[in-house]
Every structure is written in structure tokens, then in C-alpha cells.
Amino acid sequence: MSLGDILDGSDAREVKRRERSAGPRRERRLLRRLLRPEPVFWGLFSAGGFVAALLLPIHVAILGIAFAAGWLPSRVLSYERVQHLVHLPLVKLYLWGLVALPLYHWAHRFRFAIYHQFGIVRWKRLVAVGCYGTAIAGTAVSAWVLLGI
Amino acid sequence: MAEATIAMKVARYRPEHAGEPYVDEYRVPYREDMVVLDALNHIKDEIDGSLAYRWSCRMGVCGSCGAMVNGKPRLTCSTFLREFHPKPAVVEPLRHFPVIRDLVVDMTDFMEKLKEVKPWIIRKEEKPVEEGEYLQTPEEVDAYKQFSMCINCMLCYSACPVYGRDPEFLGPAVIALARRYNLDSRDEGRAERREVLGVDWGIWDCTFVGECTVVCPKDVDPSAAIQREKVATTTDAMLSVVLPHRGGA
């Protein structure tokens, strides 16, 4: 008797099968193959990661801790001074980047956290649109707010 | 009998008997220089001939003997029992793969993915033999050498939670090998491989957990290969907007 015969005659069955994740394995639509968005979002994620690493700590420390603790001279965050600073075009551009880029960093990581850590495999495209869409919305809103100052 | 022994707890699964996997415990004579594979061979030779497992070179170059030893993906031929003695050693089949029998796992998925990335030199035109060999400087070899050390042992797949969650993911070893050929100065197939790598279940599914690099017995560092491939793909995509026919790194 061969192993094949033994297996054919046994009452063994597959105990459990993991769900294969949704989505076609072959990309058929040519346009989608040419205009892949992943490099763009990964690039933004990476830029956001650098902004968050290099610039966020000092901003959080100053705005969130130092100001409340009274370690800053009182005129530092006075209305007139901040208005004057934010009116400078370079400062506006800098603040726009400071607000928007970490959002893309979050969007990319959160999208994969939902997929890998929370195990939600079914609405991959919807989750991606929701995450990146939030970041894009934040980019637009911050531009609108900054232009209104 | 003062002979030293060690307890081996080995996962068993016999498809010809219906039901769940179970654990068999064996007592094996112990010496300082024994590895897990020695213990498995002793079990098969002297105690229980029905135990099924893969092995070949017994020196860490063939990649056949991968298994979970005390919860970590290891090569059984390179894992010394003295790490665990006097506590028992627990041997289970490589995680994230379907189990055919005992410690033998189904490698079909890995083998199919390996073929997909075309791990061979791709040339637009083959150089005829009369023209001689392809020449490479030591620097050109260094560019890809680390990634060529892969022995296809699949320990990285067992360590990768992304592969565990999503079996569609190409996986660390396959992407590292694709990069090995992309970086080879003799190769001209980067664009072909990019079509395979640049999809959702290719390089972009990786979240740089980094455990694949930690468990690799040959220091291939697949997580670095994947992130560098992401950087290269992103740089190429951005530059191709400005310079349409630029080849990339």
C-alpha cells in the first residue's frame, strides 16, 4: 500500500483552512498597472516620518509643556507676535508641511494596522481611501486655515 | 544510570488518523555537542520510526531543516540542545505553513512565489560564448552579495507576521532574492521584476517589523532589502515623471 492509498482510504479531513485575503492576483487593467499610487503614499509616509522625528518633539515640548509650565517669556505666544510670524509666507509653508505630512505618516501606518493587527481583510480599498482621504482632507483644511490668517 | 538525558516534546500530526495535532514526549541521551537534529535522528532511529521531518546537509547550508524550536524559527541542525538543557526542547513545524505531517510543511506557496520574481539573470540579448565571460568588479559583487546568501530555509516566513496574516504576501526571502538580481550588474530584468514586486501583495505589504532579519541564519537581512526596494521604486516613480526614460537604482 502506498501513502496515497492510505490517505485515500482514511477519514482524515482538513482541520481548518485560513481565508485567503480578498483581491485578484493578477492586475489586468493597464491603467492601474501604470499609475500605481503606492510609491506616492509611501514617499509621503516617509517624509511625514522625518518631519515627525526631527520637528515634532520640539514643537510638542514648547507648545504643550513649556508654555503651560511658564518657562517661556510671556510675549513669545502673544497674539500680535504670533500673527506677525504666521503672516510670513515661508512660515505658512512650514506650518502647512508640519500639519499635513505627519497625517500621511499616520494614514499609511494606520491603514496597515487595521489590516494586519486588527485583522480586517475585507474592505481593503475602502480603508485605504478612508485613511489617505483623511490625510488629504487635513492637508486641504490646513491650507484653507493658513490662507485665512 | 547516570547518563544525561533531555526531554524532547515534538509536535505530531498524522493525516491518516483523523483529528488534531498532538505532542509526543521522548527522552533522548544528551551530550554537550548535540543539536536538535541529532535528537530527532535518535528518536527516529531508536524510539519512534514514524516521526517525519526534513534534513539534509546537517551543517546549515541547505535550508531543509527549518522548524520552530521553543517558539522561535531555527535550523534544527544549528540549534544546540545545551541552550535548553536541562529544560525540555519543544519542536514544532515551521509556522505559517500548512502541515503535511509531523514537522513537514507544504512549501508549494513559497516555491511558486520564488518562480514569479524570476530569480535568474535576465538579459535582453545573451552574450555569445565566444565573447567571453561577464566581468564584474569586487564592488559590483559586493552590491548584491549579501542577498545572494539566502538558502531558502523559510525561517523568515515563519517570523513574518504579515505573511502569517496575509498568505498572498510575496514574503522576505523572495523579495530579497529579487533585489539580489536587480542589483546584479549583469542583469537587465529590473522592469520585469518591478511588475511583480510593485503590487499590493509585493513590497508594499511589508511594514518593516524586522523579525525576518533577526531570524535569518545567513545574515541576508531581507527587511533591509525590502525597504531599499521601496526607496528605489519610489525614487524611480518620482524621477520618471521628470525624466521619462530614466533607469533606476
Added chain:
Amino acid sequence: MSTGGRPRYPVYVPEYPRSWWLETGPYRRFAAREITSMFAAAFSGLLLLFLFALSRGREAYEGFLRWLKLPGVVALFAVILVAVLYHMATWFRLTAHIQRVRVGRTVLPEGAVVAGLVAAWIMASGIVLYFYIWF
């Protein structure tokens, strides 16, 4: 034994645990690292609120400044600061690991790249501090 697809023998496929990221030290640290991105985004939102208050005039702006002094809000910022610093530490270490920096013919060791990134961080923080206080 190339069956090209589903094997024709019964296999055992264990269920993948949903809490895989709680199982080992490295996985837990990975999950913590990913969560820091939420705190970075939280700060983006708070900064946006700051700018929005600024755009609404003096009253709104000074009300926001008073809000910043509340102990609960300071505690939130303290948590954000810890998260962002953990992000910074892991980001620098990972960047140094994947980015090989060549000086002439030698490749810099990873520790040197991390040191360079820390130096860049100190410089950037200094410039920001200058703009806040002395500009």
C-alpha cells in the same frame, strides 16, 4: 512533488491568532512603534486647532492659550511627547539600518548614521526654538 496549487492530501492549517502582536517582545515593540503615528497625527490636529483659533481673532486665540494651560491638556501633550520621542528613536535606528552612507570608499557604520541624524535633530530643534523665542 509539484502539485502546482492545492496539495492533494489533507493538511493542517492552524488558525492565525488575532493577537499575534501581543505574543512576543519584538512584536509588542513593533505595535507600540506603529501606535506612535496616532499621537503624531493627534499633534497635527491640535496644531491645526491652534491655527484655526488664531484665524478667528484675539478672543478665540487667547481662549485656546488658556485651554493649553489646563492640567489634562498638559498631560495629553506629555503622552504625545513620549510617543513622538519613541517614534524618533525607532525612526533613526531604522533609517540608519537601511540607508547606507558612503564617504569616499568606505561605508559609515550604523551608529555614525544615527549620530548624524541626532545631530540634525538637535540643529532643527535649535532653529525652531530660535524662531519661537528670539526671532
